[in-house]
Amino acid sequence: MTSVDSQSSGPAGWDYSPAPERTRVPIKDEYGLFIDGAFRAPKSRRRFETINPATEEVLSRVSEAGPADVDAAVEAAKAAGPGWARLKPAERAKFLFRLARRIQERSRELAVLETMDGGKPIKESRDVALPLVAQHFFYHAGWADKLSYAFPGRTPKPVGVCGQIIPWNFPLLMAAWKLAPALACGNTCVLKPAETTSLTALHLAEILQEIELPPGVVNIVTGAGETGAAIVDHPDVKKVAFTGSTEVGKHLARSVAGTGKKLTLELGGKSPNIVFADAAIDQAVEGIVSSIWFNQGHVCCAGSRLFVQESIADEVIDKLAHRMRSLRVGDPLDKNTDVGAINSSTQLKTIERYIDAGGDEGAILHEVNDQPLPEKGFWCRPCFFTGVQPSHVIAREEIFGPVLSVMTFRTPEEALSRANNTPYGLAAGVWTNTGSKIFEIARKLDAGVVWCNTYNKFDASSPFGGFKESGFGREGGLQGLRAYVRL
Amino acid sequence: MGYDGAMAVERRVDTVMVDQRAGAFSRRSIKTDSKAAGLRLAISMLDLTTLEGKDSPEKVRSLCRKAMRPYAGDLAPPVPRVAAVCVYPSHVRTAARMLAGSGVHVASVATGFPSGQYPLDVRLRDVSAAIEAGADEIDMVINRGAFLAGRTTEVAEEIRQVWQACEGAHLKIILETGELETYQNIRKASDLAIEAVASTGVLRDGEVFIKTSTGKISPAATMPVTLVMLEAIRDHFLSTGVRIGMKPAGGIKTAKQALHYLVMVKETLGEEWLTPDLFRFGASSLTNDLLRQLLKILTGHYMAMHDFSEA
Incomplete structure (x- = not known):
C-alpha cells in the first residue's frame, strides 16, 4: 500500500488493511452428545476431529453417536414428548422467544464459531446467517399458540419424535429451520449436524440448557452417515426431515418407504x-x-x-x-x-x-x-x-x-x-x-x-423447498408447519 | 467493447439491488494503515465550500487558508492540501488571489446556482464572469424543470453551451439528485450530461465531473445515488475509454462516511479513480472530522474539536 503524497494528484493505490474479527470463542477440547438435557460421553467411545477449513487446524474432538447413543437420544425425546405437547402453547412460545433472544445475545460468538468451523466469511455469518437464525425462532414462537389459525377447522396435534439431519453449508440456520417449527408444533427432536460442522449446534445445546428447555425436548447427536441412518431407521422416530444431497435423499426415501414415517427432503439444485x-x-x-x-x-x-x-x-x-x-x-x-x-x-x-x-x-x-x-x-x-x-x-x-x-x-x-x-x-x-x-x-x-x-x-415467513429431484415439503412460513402436525 | 454505448438504449436501474450493493460498501472495515491513507486521500479530494448569502471576503480568505493548510500543527508527512475551494462568482477574485500558486483549484458555482431558473444567456454570462475572475473549475446546475418535463434535448443543448463557455476550465455538472427523486431519473440525467459534453469532441480524463447536489436541497448525496452515477461513469469509460469524474456533495459529514465512499469508488471504478483529478467531496464540516480521525491514529487519542480551526 502506498500512502498519498501530499503534493501529488496522480493515482494512488489504496487497499484495505487486515481487519480480523477479534472475538474469542471458548472452544472445548472435546464435546459430548447432548441427550436428555446434558452432555454425555458417547457410548460408542468414538470421537472424531473437527477442523478449521481455512487453516486445517484441529478445533476440537466431537463425539460420534453410535446406535446405542441414538437409542438413548430417541428415548429421551420420546419420554419428553407428552410433557412438551401438553404444555400450554403460550409457554412453548416463551421458550422459543427466550431461545431467540439468547441467540441474539450470543450472536457474535456463534458467528465466529460458524466461520471457524465451516469456512464461510464472518461477514455472512454475522450479517446473514445469525440474524436469520434468530428470526426463525422468533417467527415460530409466534405460531406456537396460533396453530388453530394455521389450520382452520382442524385440530393440529404433534407428530412425535422428529429425526432431523442437516448439512454443512448453513449449519446453525439449518438447525433453526428444523427445530423451530418442530418445537412450535409441540414435537420433540433428535438433530444431527453434519460431521464437518458440529460446533455451533453444540453451542446451541448450551443455550438450550441456559434457557432451561425441558430435558429431552431437543437432543443433539453428532456423527456421520451411520449416525444419520440410525436416526432415520429408529422405529420411534415418526418424522424425518433431511437437507442435503439428492443421492442421500433418495436413499432416505427408500428406507422410510412403508414405515408410516413422515418425510420432507430439501435436496440439491442446479438453479x-x-x-x-x-x-x-x-x-x-x-x-x-x-x-x-x-x-x-x-x-x-x-x-x-x-x-x-x-x-x-x-x-x-x-x-x-x-x-x-x-x-x-x-x-x-x-x-x-x-x-x-x-x-x-x-x-x-x-x-x-x-x-x-x-x-x-x-x-x-x-x-x-x-x-x-x-x-x-x-x-x-x-x-x-x-x-x-x-x-x-x-x-x-x-x-x-x-x-x-x-x-x-x-x-x-x-x-x-x-x-x-x-x-x-x-x-x-x-x-x-x-x-x-x-x-x-x-x-x-x-x-x-x-x-x-x-x-x-x-x-x-417465506416457504422454501423444491420440485422434482430437489425434494418435497416446505420449510418456513405457514406451509412449513404442515410437516410437523397431524391433522 | 462490442456493445452499444450508454445512450443507445435507456439504461435501466433497479432500486432494490442498488440499495443492497450500496449498503455493502459501508460494511467494509477500514483499519490502521489503510484508514490513515484513506483519510489523507479524502482530505486531498475535498472541495471546501461556502455558499451562503452572508459570505464575506474574510470568510473566503479563511477558507482558502484552511484549504492550503488544513491542519495548523506539524505532522510527518504533512496533511495534504485540499483539491479546491468552491465559492459564489462574487468571491472568486478573493479566492484566486489567495490561492495563486498553491495548487488548490478555484471552483465557482455558476449558471444561476442553485436553481438554474434564469435565461440561458444570463447563465452563460455567469460562467464567463466567474472564469474571467479567475475560476478554473465551474460547478453548473442542470435545468431540472426541463429535464423533469421531458425536454431532454434542451437540457443537453444547454450543457453543451455551458461546456463551450468554460474555455478550458473544468466543468462539474450538478444534477441535483434530490429533485430528480428516482434512481432511474438519476441514471438518465447522468448519461445525458456525459453524452452532452462528449458530443462536442474528445474529452480528456477528469475534465468533466458529474456532481450530485447543490447542498441546498435535501436529500443531498447518498451512497446509492452516487453508485448509480458511478455506474454511468463506468459505462462511459467501457465504451469510450474516457474517465469522467465524480463529486458527491452535501450530507457527507463524517470521516467514516467518506471512507465508505472511497470503498465504493475503488470497487466500482477501480483505484485509477482514487485521485482528486477524478473524485471530489463537496463538503466543509467533513474536513475537521477527517483531521480528527487522522490525528487519533497518529497520537492515540481524540483531540477536542476546538483544536481544529474553523473553515
Missing part, C-alpha cells in the same frame, strides 16, 4: 438465473454475484446456471469479470472477506473435478480473480465458464462450489425450455424490467422459489 436484455444490467450483475459466489457457492439454491439474452451477453460477461476481480478471497475471519474457504478437502476435490470436466468438454474457464490464496486450508477461486452447452456435465450436475456456467438464449421460450431442462427444481431467478414478463416467466418455471430482480433472499 437457472435468467437475465433478459431489458434488465437493469448492473443490478443483475450484482444478483449473479450473490447467486453463485455467496457462501463459496455452497448453497443448494445457488444460481449456478446463468442464461443471458444474446444481445447483452458480452456486456454482462465483461461486467461480471470486472466485478469478480473485486471479490476478496481469503481468511474467513477477516471482516472484508467476500469468499471464504471451501468447507472440506473432499468438497474441494469434487469442485476441482468439475472444473477439470468443464475444460475437458470444451467450455472456456474464466478465472479472472487472481488474489493470492493462503497456503494452508481449502481454497477455490470464484470462476465462471462460457461456451457451455446444456449437455455439459457442468451445466447438469450440482457442483456446490463457486463455479458458474454461463449460457445464452435468444427468445423467452428458449430461456424457459433450457431453464427447465434439469432434474432439479429448487430455485430460479428472473431479471427484467418488464413486469408482465416477470409473471409470464415465473409462472412457467419449475422451481420452488423464484426470485425476480433479486436472488438469495430468505425470510422465515
